[in-house]
Amino acid sequence: MPATTPITLSTFLSERDISRFWFRVTLPDAEGHLLWTGHRNEHGYGQIRIWHRAWYTHRVSFVIANGEIPDGLVIDHTCRTPACVAPLHLELVTQAENMRRARRTHCKRGHALEGSNVYIRPDNGTRQCRACAALRRQGGKAA
Ligand SMILES: [Zn+2]
Ligand SMILES: [Zn+2]
Incomplete structure (x- = not known):
């Protein structure tokens, strides 16, 4: 395998990882948020350790629901709630669009x-x- 092959989450995400993931998510609240109850970083984003790497939980949720995130694109929380992992609140956007929205x-x-x-x-x-x-x-x- 060439050294430049990126490590992609979807290639090694197991059924066990997926059930472990949803086990740490709340039931939908009135606004439909599914909040991560495990570790969060200083900005409020959930993180989970899978295969010795820390992953953002909204990225994991997106990959479970939709498959791999294409190169150059990022996930935007349309609900502006960093700990939310609801697939319906996540949208695939370009980095530039994400920066524009954040401001x-x-x-x-x-x-x-x-x-x-x-x-x-x-x-x-x-x-x-x-x-x-x-x-x-x-x-x-x-x-
Ligand atoms: Zn949400
Ligand atoms: Zn207002």
Whole structure:
């Protein structure tokens, strides 16, 4: 095998690895997040050790659901929740697109994500919009 062959997760992921993975994930919450309950890094991303290497759990989830991640593409959490591994909340994007999205300055409803309108969720470390949180409290399921 040439030395340049990349180590790809899908080639050695076993049934046992897969069941071990889902065993450490919560049931879907109201927003459909499946949260990783095992080790998380300083940015809130879940990590799992498979075959002596640490892998990001959202990448593992994507590979289980969709197969290998093509070269040059990365996984974006469309739900902005680093610990979430829900396949429906993960999207394959280019590195450039991912960087562009990470710099977003407004929430999905158009509120500015700056100053006192931003708070950090303690459970997963994501930046959240206070105005939207207030709307959710007022409107319940409608928001
Ligand atoms: Zn999610
Ligand atoms: Zn908002």
